[in-house]
Amino acid sequence: MSDPALPAVGRTVDPRRIGPAPQSAPQRHPDGLGNPTVYDIKDVSVYYGSFRAVKDVNFTVAKNEITALIGPSGCGKSTLLRSLNRMNDLVPGARVEGTVAYHGKNLYDAGVDPVEVRRRIGMVFQKANPFPKSIYDNVAYGPKIHGVPRSERDGIVEDSLKKAALWDEVKDKLKQSALALSGGQQQRLCIARTIALSPEVVLMDEPCSALDPIATARIEELMVDLARQFTIVIVTHNMQQAARVSDKTAFFSTEVNEISDTRTGVLVEFDDTQRIFTTPSDERTENYVTGRFG
Numbered sequence: 001m002s003d004p005a006l007p008a009v010g011r012t013v014d015p016r017r018i019g020p021a022p023q024s025a026p027q028r029h030p031d032g033l034g035n036p037t038v039y040d041i042k043d044v045s046v047y048y049g050s051f052r053a054v055k056d057v058n059f060t061v062a063k064n065e066i067t068a069l070i071g072p073s074g075c076g077k078s079t080l081l082r083s084l085n086r087m088n089d090l091v092p093g094a095r096v097e098g099t100v101a102y103h104g105k106n107l108y109d110a111g112v113d114p115v116e117v118r119r120r121i122g123m124v125f126q127k128a129n130p131f132p133k134s135i136y137d138n139v140a141y142g143p144k145i146h147g148v149p150r151s152e153r154d155g156i157v158e159d160s161l162k163k164a165a166l167w168d169e170v171k172d173k174l175k176q177s178a179l180a181l182s183g184g185q186q187q188r189l190c191i192a193r194t195i196a197l198s199p200e201v202v203l204m205d206e207p208c209s210a211l212d213p214i215a216t217a218r219i220e221e222l223m224v225d226l227a228r229q230f231t232i233v234i235v236t237h238n239m240q241q242a243a244r245v246s247d248k249t250a251f252f253s254t255e256v257n258e259i260s261d262t263r264t265g266v267l268v269e270f271d272d273t274q275r276i277f278t279t280p281s282d283e284r285t286e287n288y289v290t291g292r293f294g
């Protein structure tokens, strides 16, 4: 099941089990030395056909941190996010140039299995998209198709729902339809469904944009909690959200190509979130985070 072309990482010892975060799990900012690098993104450009949606992106993602991608509409945040688990492979004409090194291995190398990539690097989307199945079956689905025996699935479902802070609300109605849950509950269910596969990384594409402030606050708390065990990359339009939850922030903008009259996303600045929001080094970042642009 595991892909020999991908390097082993600590939490994939047994992808079928996710217990509580091990005692030895790295803590966020443990000693000022920083956490190990999970992604090293080098000179990455993403194309849709001949259109270059985002160009020459360079930044790193550290383990057990939350990295936020922010910037105005159309600057390529979602496109870049989807390149981190080869989700763009599913878009006809999409192509990635450069290197998306994951633990030192380019995810786009020949021989890397995109299915295994997406198991290790899960994704939560803007709009909650539960299957029209029971709450239980939504969470058990991934383990089931990855061959986890039925006898182990109850434990995985319970663990995942607990980690997604949903267990107490649904434990007495696991056989009820997921579609009867509220929007915020459905989004937490989708998070449970993602972590049921014991990923190392969870990518989140505007996970709160369809939620009210209370449901948003719950998901934000959950993200911070999940970062003790997972590495998180989030796309958000909500700058307060990026400031509240993330450790690092990448600010993107667009450059206009006068000849083709198209806009290509560029990474303007990547740094500690606190610095991006207080003392950014680029004027474009400052204009954006202070609301003077975008």
Ligand SMILES: Nc1ncnc2c1ncn2[C@@H]1O[C@H](COP(=O)(O)OP(=O)(O)OP(=O)(O)O)[C@@H](O)[C@H]1O
Pocket: 048, 053, 071, 072, 073, 074, 075, 076, 077, 078, 079, 080, 091, 237, 265
């Ligand atoms: N499947 C696709 N096919 C062709 N072009 C696409 C596709 N998806 C996105 N694009 C284009 O790529 C560019 C970047 O889009 P993307 O959705 O990544 O930006 P974004 O920063 O996430 O925007 P938003 O904040 O509005 O969601 C845009 O010009 C968009 O029209």
